[in-house]
Each structure stands twice: as structure tokens, then as C-alpha cells.
Amino acid sequence: xxxxxxxxxxxxxxxxxxxxxxxxxxxxxxxxxxxxxxxxxxxxxxxxxxxxxxxxxxxxxxxxxxxxxxxxxxxxxxxxxxxxxxxxxxxxxxxxxxxxxxxxxxxxxxxxxxxxxxxxxxxxxxxxxxxxxxxxxxxxxxxxxxxxxxxxxxxxxxxxxxxxxxxxxxxxxxxxxxxxxxxxxxxxxxxxxxxxxxxxxxxxxxxxxxxxxxxxxxxxxxxxxxxxxxxxxxxxxxxxxxxxxxxxxxxxxxxxxxxxxxxxxxxxxxxxxxxxxxxxxxxxxxxxxxxxxxxxxxxxxxxxxxxxxxxxxxxxxxxxxxxxxxxxxxxxxxxxxxxxxxxxxxxxxxxxxx
Ligand SMILES: [Mg+2]
Numbered sequence: 001x002x003x004x005x006x007x008x009x010x011x012x013x014x015x016x017x018x019x020x021x022x023x024x025x026x027x028x029x030x031x032x033x034x035x036x037x038x039x040x041x042x043x044x045x046x047x048x049x050x051x052x053x054x055x056x057x058x059x060x061x062x063x064x065x066x067x068x069x070x071x072x073x074x075x076x077x078x079x080x081x082x083x084x085x086x087x088x089x090x091x092x093x094x095x096x097x098x099x100x101x102x103x104x105x106x107x108x109x110x111x112x113x114x115x116x117x118x119x120x121x122x123x124x125x126x127x128x129x130x131x132x133x134x135x136x137x138x139x140x141x142x143x144x145x146x147x148x149x150x151x152x153x154x155x156x157x158x159x160x161x162x163x164x165x166x167x168x169x170x171x172x173x174x175x176x177x178x179x180x181x182x183x184x185x186x187x188x189x190x191x192x193x194x195x196x197x198x199x200x201x202x203x204x205x206x207x208x209x210x211x212x213x214x215x216x217x218x219x220x221x222x223x224x225x226x227x228x229x230x231x232x233x234x235x236x237x238x239x240x241x242x243x244x245x246x247x248x249x250x251x252x253x254x255x256x257x258x259x260x261x262x263x264x265x266x267x268x269x270x271x272x273x274x275x276x277x278x279x280x281x282x283x284x285x286x287x288x289x290x291x292x293x294x295x296x297x298x299x300x301x302x303x304x305x306x307x308x309x310x311x312x313x314x315x316x317x318x319x320x321x322x323x324x325x326x327x328x329x330x331x332x333x334x335x336x337x338x339x340x341x342x343x344x345x346x347x348x349x350x351x352x353x354x
Contacts, residue, residue, distance in 0.1 A: 047103025051095025117306030159190025
């Protein structure tokens with residue numbers, strides 16, 4: 001060896017995980033999550049990452065695989081060259097950059113979130129439960145089941161059926177759970193401006209704290225107008241962040257809250273940069289997964305732990321998978337994720353497991 005930089009090994013392994021039930025995405029219904037485990041290895045220290053492409057949010061599965069294989073081809077030139085090979089493919093970049101960060105944090109014997117954040121100790125981060133777009137009775141049952149399990153924040157999916165039915169679901173859930181349980185609704189861009197404006201009256205009177213992505217991703221001006229209406233409900237953008245980026249959202253004053261999906265953004269480091277920027281602009285943040293395996297879910301927990309005053313986040317998504325990549329190091333209790341304090345991600349070496 002002539003260089004002081006260690007030789008870095010890079011490997012990927014495909015996986016496929018069944019969902020417990022079909023899940024609606026903007027690109028159609030999915031029944032499985034397919035992706036890649038990513039492993040880097042240097043100086044006998046391992047790092048693990050996960051690339052879980054989700055069309056509509058990231059590159060395709062094939063493009064993800066190709067980008068990761070390109071990274072393998074150039075890894076001998078160093079991790080910077082490998083990261084460059086996945087620059088345009090967010091899921092692949094998430095997987096590789098996570099493996100690199102996990103290895104660094106493991107080598108430094110610190111939990112990953114401390115490596116990402118200001119180094120202070122964070123014991124837990126608040127989480128929400130998500131209630132799908134179901135019938136009235138099923139919605140109320142799912143909501144009370146979640147609060148019975150300790151969740152203190154519920155997010156109801158709306159926007160796929162009739163507006164009045166959605167609003168009745170919100171009223172019934174409000175009546176069925178404790179007053180101090182935070183309610184949110186997520187329309188996934190499914191409402192028109194008039195529907196959203198009509199909805200705000202009921203949402204406010206039901207004490208809904210956040211209305212997430214009421215209008216299609218392109219509608220920055222419409223979201224700004226909803227913010228400026230007289231209702232005391234925060235407007236959050238999720239799909240809109242991917243479509244426009246932070247600059248445009250801030251210029252348009254279109255959001256009180258921004259949803260960070262590290263898989264769609266291209267990695268924890270990219271997301272962490274946005275955190276600094278958005279926090280300075282007084283925009284609140286929360287973190288969610290893209291229904292990922294345990295590696296990426298745990299990474300999202302670490303990111304949330306590195307966000308100052310993070311709002312309740314969509315991190316409790318493991319139940320949506322019928323099987324997983326390995327043991328889950330994150331425990332959920334009393335509406336919070338207990339943050340792993342072991343070095344790195346805190347995930348046992350799962351490479352050898354099926
Ligand atoms: Mg959303």
C-alpha cells in the first residue's frame with residue numbers, strides 16, 4: 001500500500017420484503033419493498049447502509065442497482081469517487097452514504113446521531129402512528145388501538161375519498177381519543193384548493209395541528225394562500241419538498257413544517273444540511289421513512305435525534321413489513337422511539353442473515 005487511505009471494500013446485496021398489506025403510492029399499489037443492503041469495510045471496521053428505491057420518490061430499482069454497481073467499480077479510487085457515482089440516484093446515495101457514516105461513527109465509538117448532530121445525548125424522539133384511509137369504524141378502531149399502544153400523535157390519511165367522509169372521520173377520531181393526543185391529516189396532494197379551504201374549518205375545530213400536503217406538489221402558491229387563511233392549522237409539505245427543493249419553498253413561504261424523507265433526499269448528510277438551513281428559517285421539521293427495512297428506519301431515527309425540537313415523526317413504520325432485514329434495535333414506548341446508544345447505527349452485523 002502506497003497511500004495512507006485505507007482500502008475500502010464495497011458490497012451490495014439485493015433484498016425483497018413483503019408488506020403486511022398492499023400500500024398505495026402515487027405510482028400505483030405496491031405489495032413488496034425491494035432494495036439493497038450496502039456494506040463498506042475498511043481497517044476491519046464495517047458500515048452498513050440500505051438503498052430502498054421507491055418510484056415516484058427516488059430512482060427505479062434498476063437505476064439504483066446500476067448506480068451502486070458503478071460505485072463498486074470506482075471504490076478503489078476512494079469513497080468520494082464512489083459517492084460521485086451515486087450522486088443522481090437518491091436511494092443508492094442514501095445506502096452508500098449511510099454505510100460510510102455508520103462506519104465512521106462505529107470507528108469513533110459514537111452513536112450515529114451524535115456524529116450527525118451537535119454531540120449531545122438524546123434519549124428518545126416523539127413519533128406518530130399513521131391511520132390509513134379506511135371506513136369510519138376502521139379509522140376509529142385504528143386510532144384508539146394506536147393510543148392504547150401509547151401513541152400521543154395520530155396522522156390520518158385523507159384525500160382519496162369524499163371530503164365530507166374524511167372530515168367525519170376526523171371528527172369521530174377527535175371524539176374518541178384524549179384531548180391531548182395530537183391529530184394530523186395527510187392528503188398526499190389529493191385535495192383541490194377549495195376542498196382544502198373548506199376542510200380547514202373542521203380541522204381547526206377538531207384541534208388538528210398539521211395539514212400535510214393538501215394540494216398537489218406543484219401548488220406552492222396555493223399552500224401559501226392556505227397558510228395565510230385565518231385557521232390555526234400548520235401546513236406541512238412532503239411531496240412538495242422533492243418537487244421544488246428548499247429554496248423555492250422558502251421563497252414562496254409555502255410551509256410551516258417540512259417533512260424530511262432521507263431516502264428521497266439522497267442520504268442523512270443531505271437531510272442534515274437541510275435541517276440546519278430550515279431551522280434557521282424557523283420552519284419546523286419532522287422525519288419519515290419510505291417504508292424501509294430496519295437499516296434505513298434506524299437511520300431515520302438517528303436523523304430525527306439530530307434535529308433540534310423535532311416534531312413527532314413517522315418512524316414507527318416497521319409494522320408495515322411482514323418480514324425484515326434483521327433485529328430492530330429501536331423500541332417504541334409512550335409515543336416515542338428510544339434512540340439506540342450503541343456505536344454507529346446500533347444494528348448488529350446482519351450481512352450473514354437471510
Ligand atoms: Mg406525507
